Amino acid sequence: MSAELGQSLNDFVPPPKPCTGLRNAALVLSAIGAALSLTAAFNETHRVRLGFGYLWGFVFVWSAALGSLFFVGLQHLVRAVWSVVVRRVAEMFAASIWLVALSFVPILLYCFSHGGASLFPWLDAEHVSHDALLQQKQPYLNLPFFAARAAAFFALWIGFAVFFTQNSLKQDVGRSSVEPAVRMRKASAPFMLVFAVTTTFASFDWLMSLEPHWFSTIFGVYVFSGMVVTALALITITTIGLRSSGRLGSGVVGDGHLYNLGVLMFAFVCFWAYIAFSQYMLIWYGNIPEESFYLVRRFEGGWLFVSVALGVVRFVVPFLALLSRSAKTNPTRLLWVSIFLLAGQLLDLYWLIMPQLHPDRPILGWQELGPVLMLVGILILFVSHFLERHLPVSVGDPLFEESLRFYI
Amino acid sequence: MSVDTSSLAAPSLFVGDVTLRKLDDDIYRPLESFPTIRWWLAIAITGTLAAIFVLCAAYTVVRGIGVWGNNVPVAWAFDIVNFVFWIGIGHAGTLISAILFLFRQRWRTGIARFAEAMTVFAVICALQFPLLHTGRPWLAMFWLVPYPNGQGIYPNFRSPLEWDVFAVSTYGLVSAMFWFTGLLPDLATARDRAVHPFRKLVYGILSLGWKGSNRAWSHYEKAYLLFAGLSTPLVLSVHSIVSFDFAVSVIPGWHTTIFPPYFVAGAVFSGFAMVATLIIIMRKMFRLQHLVTDNHLELMNKIIIATSLMVGYAYAIELFIAWYGGVSYERYAFLNRALGPFAWAYWIMVTCNVLVPQLLWFKKVRRTVLLMYPIVLLVNVGMWFERFVIIVTSLHRDFLPSSWGDYKPTLIDFGLLVGSFGVFLTLMLLFCRFLPTIAATELKVILSESQSQGGGHE
Numbered sequence: 105m106s107a108e109l110g111q112s113l114n115d116f117v118p119p120p121k122p123c124t125g126l127r128n129a130a131l132v133l134s135a136i137g138a139a140l141s142l143t144a145a146f147n148e149t150h151r152v153r154l155g156f157g158y159l160w161g162f163v164f165v166w167s168a169a170l171g172s173l174f175f176v177g178l179q180h181l182v183r184a185v186w187s188v189v190v191r192r193v194a195e196m197f198a199a200s201i202w203l204v205a206l207s208f209v210p211i212l213l214y215c216f217s218h219g220g221a222s223l224f225p226w227l228d229a230e231h232v233s234h235d236a237l238l239q240q241k242q243p244y245l246n247l248p249f250f251a252a253r254a255a256a257f258f259a260l261w262i263g264f265a266v267f268f269t270q271n272s273l274k275q276d277v278g279r280s281s282v283e284p285a286v287r288m289r290k291a292s293a294p295f296m297l298v299f300a301v302t303t304t305f306a307s308f309d310w311l312m313s314l315e316p317h318w319f320s321t322i323f324g325v326y327v328f329s330g331m332v333v334t335a336l337a338l339i340t341i342t343t344i345g346l347r348s349s350g351r352l353g354s355g356v357v358g359d360g361h362l363y364n365l366g367v368l369m370f371a372f373v374c375f376w377a378y379i380a381f382s383q384y385m386l387i388w389y390g391n392i393p394e395e396s397f398y399l400v401r402r403f404e405g406g407w408l409f410v411s412v413a414l415g416v417v418r419f420v421v422p423f424l425a426l427l428s429r430s431a432k433t434n435p436t437r438l439l440w441v442s443i444f445l446l447a448g449q450l451l452d453l454y455w456l457i458m459p460q461l462h463p464d465r466p467i468l469g470w471q472e473l474g475p476v477l478m479l480v481g482i483l484i485l486f487v488s489h490f491l492e493r494h495l496p497v498s499v500g501d502p503l504f505e506e507s508l509r510f511y512i
Numbered sequence: 513m514s515v516d517t518s519s520l521a522a523p524s525l526f527v528g529d530v531t532l533r534k535l536d537d538d539i540y541r542p543l544e545s546f547p548t549i550r551w552w553l554a555i556a557i558t559g560t561l562a563a564i565f566v567l568c569a570a571y572t573v574v575r576g577i578g579v580w581g582n583n584v585p586v587a588w589a590f591d592i593v594n595f596v597f598w599i600g601i602g603h604a605g606t607l608i609s610a611i612l613f614l615f616r617q618r619w620r621t622g623i624a625r626f627a628e629a630m631t632v633f634a635v636i637c638a639l640q641f642p643l644l645h646t647g648r649p650w651l652a653m654f655w656l657v658p659y660p661n662g663q664g665i666y667p668n669f670r671s672p673l674e675w676d677v678f679a680v681s682t683y684g685l686v687s688a689m690f691w692f693t694g695l696l697p698d699l700a701t702a703r704d705r706a707v708h709p710f711r712k713l714v715y716g717i718l719s720l721g722w723k724g725s726n727r728a729w730s731h732y733e734k735a736y737l738l739f740a741g742l743s744t745p746l747v748l749s750v751h752s753i754v755s756f757d758f759a760v761s762v763i764p765g766w767h768t769t770i771f772p773p774y775f776v777a778g779a780v781f782s783g784f785a786m787v788a789t790l791i792i793i794m795r796k797m798f799r800l801q802h803l804v805t806d807n808h809l810e811l812m813n814k815i816i817i818a819t820s821l822m823v824g825y826a827y828a829i830e831l832f833i834a835w836y837g838g839v840s841y842e843r844y845a846f847l848n849r850a851l852g853p854f855a856w857a858y859w860i861m862v863t864c865n866v867l868v869p870q871l872l873w874f875k876k877v878r879r880t881v882l883l884m885y886p887i888v889l890l891v892n893v894g895m896w897f898e899r900f901v902i903i904v905t906s907l908h909r910d911f912l913p914s915s916w917g918d919y920k921p922t923l924i925d926f927g928l929l930v931g932s933f934g935v936f937l938t939l940m941l942l943f944c945r946f947l948p949t950i951a952a953t954e955l956k957v958i959l960s961e962s963q964s965q966g967g968g969h970e
Contacts, residue, residue, distance in 0.1 A: 183522070237838045244836060282520055289520075293873075300825055308836075319837040321770035321829050367614075378748060382772040389760040390767050394839055502517040 117353040117497050127488040134481025140474025150471045152222045155214055156461045157472030159223065161479035162207055163310060163453050164334075167327070168483065169204045170261060171335025172197035174299055174328075176268050180292035186364050188507035189356050192272065192498045193342045194335065199269045200486045205258040207479055212251055226316045237317055245313055253309060257302045264295050275500030282502045303328055311453075314460045318398040322383045329376040330418075334449040336369045337442035342487070344435045346496050356497055359433040360511040366432025369445070373426065377419040402455065406465025414455050418448040433512075450476070523807035525619055525958060530802060532956055539952045540705055542798050547945060550797060555941045561934020568927035569644055577647055579924045586907045586919040591641040593899040594929055596754055597782070598638035598936075599680065600775075600895065602687065603747055604783025605631030609690060610743035613736075621954040622808050625698075626794065627787045628691040629947070633939040634786075635684040637932045642676075644928075672756035679753040683746050690739040696722050696732065697953040748772075751779040758902065764845035765906035768833070774826035781819035781865070782895035785888040788812050790940060792881055794949060803950055806879050813878040816891065820869035823898075827866065841911055853918070854905045857897050864894025 141158070144150035172194040179187045179194075214220050221228035225238075226245040232238045238245070268291075271284040304324030312323050320326075343365070346352045387395050402411050422441050431437045458466060498504065572579055582589045605627035612620040643649040646656075656677045658666050667674045699719035706712040722728060755775035758766040788809065795804040834846040849858045868890050877883045909916045943949070 183520070240838045241836060282517055285520055297821065300821075304825075304829065319833050321768045321826075321833045322773070323769075324829065325770065325773055374745070378752075379773065382752065383769045386756075386759050386767070386769050386771070390762050392762050392767070394837065502520055 116356060117495055117499050118351065120492055120494060120496075121351075123488040123491050126491075127485060130481050130484035130488055132481075134478050134485060137474050137476070137478025137481055140470050141478055144471045144474060151219060153461065153469065153471035154475060155219065155223045156457060158214075158475035158479075159211060159310070160450075160453055160457050160472060161476035162204070162211060163457070164450060164476065165200070165207065165479045165483050166204045166306075166310075167331040167334050167449060167453075168338055169197055169201040169265075170299075170303065171331035171333075172339065173201060173261060173265050173268070174303075174332060175335050175339065177264070177292045177295045177299065180268075180288045181296060183289065185503050185506050186361060186510040188501045188503050189497055190339060190343050190361055190365065191501075192494075192496055193339050193346070195269045195272050195498075196342075196487060196490045196494075196496075197335065197338055198265045199490065200483055201258070201261045201265045203482060203486055205262060207482070208254060208258065212254065215247060215250070224313060224316070226313060241316060245316060250309060253305060257306050260298050260302055264291070264298070267291060272498050272501070273494060275498060275502075276495055278500065285502050300324075303331070311456050314457060315398060318395060320383055320387070320395065320398075322379060326376075326379050326383055329372060329379045330449055330452050333369065333372045333376055333418075333445055336365060336372060337445040337449075340365045340369065340438050340442045341446075344439050346491075348435070351491070351496055353497075356508065358511060361507075362435065362438060363429075363432045363512050364510075366426055366438055369438075369441070370423070370426040370432070373419060373422045373445070377415075377423070380415075380418075401459050401463060407455075407459060410451070410455050410466050414448070414451055417444065417451055422448070523619075523810070524962070525622060525805060525807060526962070527802040527805050530959060532959065535803070535955060535959060536701065536705070536952060538798075538800060538803065539948050539950050539955075540702060542944060543702060543946060543948065544705065548797075551941065551945065555938060558934050558937035558941060561931055562938045563931075563934070564927050565640075565931025565935050568924050568931055569640065571924060572644055572928070573647075573649065577645060579922060581919060581921040581925050583917070583919075585910065585915055585917045586904055588903050588907065589919055590921055590925040590929060591645045592757075593896065593903055594932060595638050595641040596775075596899045596903075597896050598634045598641075598932065599750065599754055600779035600782045600899075601786045602631035602634035602638070602683075602783060603751060603776070603779035604787045605629070605634075606683075606687060606690075606743050606747045607780050607783070608787075609694070610740045610747060613740045614744060618958050619808055619811050621951050621958055622804050623787060623791055623812070624954070625691075625694065625947075625951045626791055626949050627783075628687065628694065629940065629943045629949075630783075630787060630790070631687045632684070632691055633936050633943070634783075635680065635687065636939070637936050639680065639684070640932065640935075641928075642673075672753060672760050675753045676757060679750045683750040686739070686743055686746055690743055693732070693735055693739060694951060694954075695947065696720060697724065698948045698951065700724065701952060702948065747780075748776055751775045758906075763906050763910055764839070764841040765849065765902065768830055770826050770829060774823065777819050777822035777826070778865075778895060778898060781816060781823055782891065784812055784816050784819065785891035785895070788816070788884070788888040789892060792885060794944060798944070798949065800950065803955065806881075809881070809884065810875070810878045813872050813884055816888065817869050817872040820865060820872075820891070824866035827862065844909075845906060848909055849901060849905045852905065852909065854901065854908070857901050858905070861894050861897040861901050864890040865898060868894075 141154060144154035144157075175194040176191060176198050178184075179191055211223075215224065215227060221231065224245075225231055226241065227247060232242065243249075268288060271288050274284055307324050307327035311327060312318065312320070340362075343352070343357055344362075347357050384399065387399055390396070401407065422445055425431060425437060425441045425444075431441075454466070454468075458472075461467075501507070580590065582591065605624075608620050608624050608627045609631075612624075643652050646652045656667060656674070658669075667677075696719055699715050700722035703712055703715035703719050706715055752772035752775065755771035759768060759771035761767060791804055792809070795801050831846055834842045837843075849855070868887055871877045871887060872884070877887070904919050908919055
């Protein structure tokens with residue numbers, strides 16, 4: 105269509121430049137986290153808490169990366185045009201999935217060690233020999249299969265992440281054909297199939313099997329809903345940050361794009377609440393001991409407060425904050441709601457993981473926070489590294505110009 | 513940039529040279545001309561079926577619901593299966609009119625009106641079954657609706673059946689109002705085109721004095737957006753609450769947490785299949801293939817396969833967790849579904865809902881009416897059987913083998929099932945005869961946009 109637009113494409117987005125500030129902050133964060141984690145690792149009493157804390161941090165960065173990969177795949181699947189200008193940010197987080205895979209290695213090593221049974225009770229052969237239910241589950245819950253599943257999941261996720269990011273980055277150099285865009289569209293539908301199955305079983309493995317007696321068919325959808333909210337919050341924060349620092353160039357991301365991010369965030373906040381309510385209500389109403397003990401533990405003692413806070417942080421506040429139309433185009437509002445939602449994801453994962461460690465009341469100490477700081481620091485380090493090398497917008501996408509013209 | 517991006521562009525929503533004038537003529541022709549012989553033939557058949565429904569319903573009321581096959585332990589059977597089936601059919605209409613509107617999917621305009629009408633009629637059909645099951649439908653109002661009364665007797669608010677009363681009636685009312693609001697500008701067009709004074713009067717009253725002024729349009733747009741926003745949670749809530757009817761109990765095979773989203777996906781799946789089934793006939797009958805194009809069908813087929821996979825996901829996860837959970841009753845319930853006396857129903861369900869729709873991965877199948885039509889027909893069958901499997905197989909064998917039982921539907925059961933299709937199709941035929949089946953005004957907006965090559969919207 106517009107020749108001038110095409111020629112001045114490179115002026116639209118400034119070339120990548122160093123992100124010294126971000127990188128230094130990430131280095132400090134991960135250094136503190138690593139120091140705390142190492143301290144805990146060499147102390148017998150702290151090591152158990154470190155294991156849980158590490159899993160907490162790991163699942164958080166996993167949900168950020170995989171949720172972003174889902175966002176990328178979804179945009180190709182539904183042939184969205186508006187999202188072309190924000191898709192690179194999601195691709196960046198999706199590309200970090202290999203780092204997430206690396207950070208899974210310590211968990212796996214821990215599982216193979218003697219201490220692993222403190223994290224996943226089904227690893228303890230002595231414990232299993234007294235538990236008829238766990239014996240029945242052994243064909244699924246055993247270490248070799250657990251490790252093989254994780255390897256397969258990560259291989260698939262890394263494969264798709266590399267595919268989507270590389271094809272998109274290829275277009276930056278110069279647009280010669282629509283071939284990469286068509287290829288990504290074609291791959292997006294099979295990707296969704298793979299994503300649904302792997303995400304579900306990964307959440308069974310890494311979260312549900314912490315309490316190996318408990319089961320819930322909706323659990324995979326529950327983890328998925330929180331994952332998407334997390335990815336949307338991260339994409340929104342990063343996009344607004346890039347825009348205000350001038351890295352995006354002027355007029356690339358407008359009100360319409362922010363509005364759509366806000367709408368999606370609002371929709372998935374509601375979706376999470378819907379799934380969470382469905383799970384809670386049905387277990388509460390059925391009230392059979394096979395499954396209700398999981399909720400009873402979380403609604404007694406100090407945990408009651410966390411359960412209530414979860415509903416407020418993940419649903420009530422963001423719902424009200426994002427309800428109005430003007431809120432969804434207000435960068436300040438979007439920014440703090442997104443930060444709030446990231447805190448909500450950490451709280452949700454804490455709620456899922458930690459009652460196994462502290463059944464009576466929630467406890468949060470440096471042993472749990474250390475590994476979270478470290479893994480989040482590494483993720484931010486990856487982001488700064490990516491932004492120094494690549495454009496923050498996929499200017500070479502064939503639909504880039506059309507995406508720029510999106511308004512509401 | 514010399515790259516040709518046309519292969520990435522959104523599909524065209526019109527075939528051939530469509531003008532505003534021609535568009536009106538095509539859409540309003542069925543309203544303004546004497547019905548064709550095919551229409552009379554069709555309504556003769558569906559009317560007969562509807563009469564069968566009325567007869568069977570009357571027989572049920574006179575003799576009592578003992579004329580149905582339901583009996584303990586299978587206390588719910590065809591009646592509730594049909595209820596859930598028809599409620600599900602309506603979901604495509606609300607999804608198209610509300611959710612696709614919020615997603616700014618412009619292809620929805622071609623099929624929205626038709627699907628919304630289906631929603632309203634499907635809810636009407638659905639409501640008959642629980643009402644008949646009360647035995648004395650004329651008293652049902654007093655049993656189902658809470659009102660202050662001398663005896664101080666209220667319905668049980670803790671029962672999901674009572675929630676259903678609220679959910680379904682809200683859904684029916686909002687869907688009807690949404691549908692009618694969308695119809696207003698088109699009814700005004702029908703009035704303006706009318707020659708006979710009686711037609712002018714009737715359409716004039718129905719269009720509520722619509723003048724097409726700026727103010728009216730701005731109110732209309734706002735109302736439409738609000739309706740879309742309100743209907744979106746309704747799409748999810750109605751079938752979620754229908755799923756609660758089963759899931760809050762502790763019956764093996766019913767009590768599982770994935771039920772709410774699984775039922776919603778299934779409802780959209782069956783609804784889209786029914787829209788496709790009927791709109792293909794409608795566009796042929798009234799020669800509207802240039803407005804409801806093969807591109808529309810392809811997009812609908814994509815939604816059908818997406819929801820088919822969601823339903824398949826739920827089947828698989830249910831099976832896995834039944835094994836993983838280790839509860840022997842739950843394990844047996846699923847074993848019994850797949851291998852028990854009703855295994856044939858289970859395998860019909862799996863084949864029609866998960867296996868056959870996989871053919872829609874092929875573009876050629878999605879775009880060829882002759883290839884896709886058998887698939888959507890089978891989906892309709894499969895989704896009816898899904899409810900049959902859930903309801904009947906779980907009830908006929910639960911905890912104690914001494915209280916197991918069998919189930920056989922009676923002729924009246926079949927009469928009501930077939931008859932409800934008669935009621936539904938008769939209403940659809942009347943709708944096609946008296947109201948514009950395609951949202952003409954909305955389509956004009958898209959038409960003028962696509963002709964001016966403008967990029968903006970809303």
